[in-house]
Amino acid sequence: MKHPEGNLADSTRSFDGTTPLAREIAENTRRRRAIAAQSLPLPPEPRIFTVANQKGGVGKTTTTVNLAAALAREGARVLVIDLDPQGNASTALGVEHRADTPSVYDVIINDVPMIEVVQKSPESEQLYCLPATIHLAGAEIELVSLVAREQRLRTALDTFLDTFPDQFHYVFIDCPPSLGLLTINAFVAAKEVLIPIQCEYYALEGLSQLLSNIQLIERHLNPDLAVSTILLTMYDARTNLANQVVKDVRDHFPEQVLRTLIPRSVRISEAPSYGQTVISYDANSPGSLSYLEAAGEIAHRGAPE
Numbered sequence: 001m002k003h004p005e006g007n008l009a010d011s012t013r014s015f016d017g018t019t020p021l022a023r024e025i026a027e028n029t030r031r032r033r034a035i036a037a038q039s040l041p042l043p044p045e046p047r048i049f050t051v052a053n054q055k056g057g058v059g060k061t062t063t064t065v066n067l068a069a070a071l072a073r074e075g076a077r078v079l080v081i082d083l084d085p086q087g088n089a090s091t092a093l094g095v096e097h098r099a100d101t102p103s104v105y106d107v108i109i110n111d112v113p114m115i116e117v118v119q120k121s122p123e124s125e126q127l128y129c130l131p132a133t134i135h136l137a138g139a140e141i142e143l144v145s146l147v148a149r150e151q152r153l154r155t156a157l158d159t160f161l162d163t164f165p166d167q168f169h170y171v172f173i174d175c176p177p178s179l180g181l182l183t184i185n186a187f188v189a190a191k192e193v194l195i196p197i198q199c200e201y202y203a204l205e206g207l208s209q210l211l212s213n214i215q216l217i218e219r220h221l222n223p224d225l226a227v228s229t230i231l232l233t234m235y236d237a238r239t240n241l242a243n244q245v246v247k248d249v250r251d252h253f254p255e256q257v258l259r260t261l262i263p264r265s266v267r268i269s270e271a272p273s274y275g276q277t278v279i280s281y282d283a284n285s286p287g288s289l290s291y292l293e294a295a296g297e298i299a300h301r302g303a304p305e
């Protein structure tokens with residue numbers, strides 16, 4: 001007669017004799033080794049991304065800070081521009097952003113040079129942040145009466161990149177969840193748009209409005225702008241719905257969607273409360289590995305022609 005515990009153990013074994021947990025550990029080890037072995041090409045010119053989706057809470061900020069940290073860890077010099085009055089990217093990167101801190105508001109409204117405002121993130125020697133403070137909440141209205149109101153961030157960024165003593169490889173602009181003048185400034189300053197899409201029911205709603213706004217910007221304000229990258233976030237493999245969203249988005253945007261999916265992960269959501277990205281908070285967690293893999297894909301694909 002079989003021992004009952006033996007039966008229980010047998011039931012968790014697959015036909016190749018490994019348990020699901022053992023398989024997961026082996027898979028994580030394989031991914032860690034592949035990441036450790038990868039060497040990422042650096043772009044010859046700075047690649048400037050706007051991370052945008054007018055839908056709130058889809059992972060814009062999480063994607064911005066974690067991709068930036070992943071690329072910095074791989075040797076790139078990276079700047080994050082926090083263009084959201086909520087200041088979440090500044091928090092996650094551990095940079096000062098109290099109300100009296102010089103910030104992106106002073107740059108776009110008062111013409112303060114960016115070089116006087118940019119801070120280095122404690123996360124990495126290679127990672128910089130232009131912080132946002134609460135003052136930015138009023139900028140949307142103040143911008144309306146300013147000259148060249150759509151170009152202000154671009155002018156400041158171009159000057160900064162030309163005059164900074166070292167070359168930057170990547171710039172990520174974290175946008176607020178709206179399509180107002182701040183987001184327009186980001187589209188005008190960037191060359192590439194990265195759209196994070198949450199793997200949930202309403203994922204594709206609002207996307208056509210975002211894409212038609214980007215087309216308008218391309219036609220009238222920035223002919224160099226292209227939606228180069230779509231990243232699926234908060235993926236939960238156990239739900240049919242998430243898999244359906246992945247399929248729909250891949251069918252619609254076969255060129256732009258990264259192979260890497262960002263899983264829903266508690267470690268990812270905890271990291272900002274320690275003023276850290278998941279890359280430094282828990283480097284070997286599945287969420288961290290996914291952002292490192294996504295960074296690898298972005299680097300290897302290069303900028304669009």
Ligand SMILES: Nc1ncnc2c1ncn2[C@@H]1O[C@H](COP(=O)(O)OP(=O)(O)OP(=O)(O)O)[C@@H](O)[C@H]1O
Pocket residue numbers: 055056057058059060061062063084088175176177233234235262263264265266268269270287
């Ligand atoms: N992969 C993930 N797994 C678990 N939680 C996540 C993940 N990505 C993001 N989150 C959490 O979801 C919430 C929204 O994420 P995030 O702030 O990045 O979205 P957002 O698009 O920047 O939001 P907003 O539109 O308000 O700026 C946050 O609490 C974040 O910690």
Ligand SMILES: [Mg+2]
Pocket residue numbers: 060061062084088174175176
């Ligand atoms: Mg955000």
